[in-house]
Amino acid sequence: MMTELPVYVLERAFNAPRALVWRTWTEPDLLAKWYGPGVETVIHELDVQPGGQWLNEMRMGESSGYQKSVYTEVVPPERLIMLMSTTNADWELAPNPMMPDWPATLLTVVTFEETDGVTQMRLEWSPHNASPAQIACFAGAVENLGKGWGAGMEMLAQILADMQA
Amino acid sequence: MNIDLATPSAPNLDAIFAALADPTRREILTRLAGGEATVNEIASPFEMSQPAISKHLKVLERAGLVTRAVDQQRRPAKLNAKPMRDAVDWLEAFREFWLGSFDQLDGLLDQLKHEEKD
Numbered sequence: 445m446m447t448e449l450p451v452y453v454l455e456r457a458f459n460a461p462r463a464l465v466w467r468t469w470t471e472p473d474l475l476a477k478w479y480g481p482g483v484e485t486v487i488h489e490l491d492v493q494p495g496g497q498w499l500n501e502m503r504m505g506e507s508s509g510y511q512k513s514v515y516t517e518v519v520p521p522e523r524l525i526m527l528m529s530t531t532n533a534d535w536e537l538a539p540n541p542m543m544p545d546w547p548a549t550l551l552t553v554v555t556f557e558e559t560d561g562v563t564q565m566r567l568e569w570s571p572h573n574a575s576p577a578q579i580a581c582f583a584g585a586v587e588n589l590g591k592g593w594g595a596g597m598e599m600l601a602q603i604l605a606d607m608q609a
Numbered sequence: 610m611n612i613d614l615a616t617p618s619a620p621n622l623d624a625i626f627a628a629l630a631d632p633t634r635r636e637i638l639t640r641l642a643g644g645e646a647t648v649n650e651i652a653s654p655f656e657m658s659q660p661a662i663s664k665h666l667k668v669l670e671r672a673g674l675v676t677r678a679v680d681q682q683r684r685p686a687k688l689n690a691k692p693m694r695d696a697v698d699w700l701e702a703f704r705e706f707w708l709g710s711f712d713q714l715d716g717l718l719d720q721l722k723h724e725e726k727d
Contacts, residue, residue: 481709
């Protein structure tokens with residue numbers, strides 16, 4: 445039994461007031477404009493309140509990827525907490541075919557802090573209702589994505605370069 | 610995440626991530642990047658018993674990161690880089706999805722700020 449779940453964190457500062465950044469997460473036309481690089485994002489539903497959901501389709505050529513997020517906490521303009529899941533086209537939970545042991549649902553915490561007109565946005569992901577195998581898989585990824593990313597990935601890149609040399 | 614990385618033969622990324630999560634196993638991989646080695650040779654720089662190293666090698670083998678010759682008594686272990694490439698690519702894709710989204714958000718916020726001024 446793991447007492448502490450692995451968490452993956454990404455942070456980014458935006459040169460904009462917090463209220464504006466908040467709008468980009470909570471207004472469908474704005475959210476569709478930035479979420480998903482190089483894909484066409486179609487928002488089927490966006491109801492930002494506890495229990496409400498965000499139904500998101502990402503079109504990549506012929507195929508589409510689907511995600512459902514259910515909001516558990518909404519504190520404008522400070523914090524959004526949601527359960528993000530990979531789904532099929534009917535919005536039913538479906539494991540990622542490439543990653544059967546990847547947690548189907550990630551608890552996602554987004555926080556916004558403003559200092560002098562600059563907003564620091566922080567995203568945290570952790571497995572939700574995950575099996576030990578899923579938690580282990582996520583922990584392994586975080587090890588490499590997170591603090592171990594730099595050293596670990598540089599090492600792996602070196603190994604790969606050596607292999608190809 | 611929905612990241613389109615479909616390939617004809619899906620590697621076992623879960624096993625790869627689990628295998629890579631351990632620092633000793635990553636060191637073993639570094640050692641093997643320098644060339645194939647026996648359990649003895651791998652174990653020497655570690656303060657670890659041969660059985661412990663064998664256990665780590667089994668995890669790496671299951672992940673497809675390492676192959677071991679079956680027809681030799683020494684059974685040297687050899688690095689198999691392809692699955693590692695797949696794992697690295699997947700991790701990169703996840704991160705890049707969000708960093709790419711953040712870049713787009715940056716541009717959008719600039720645009721919104723100008724609109725508010727007008």
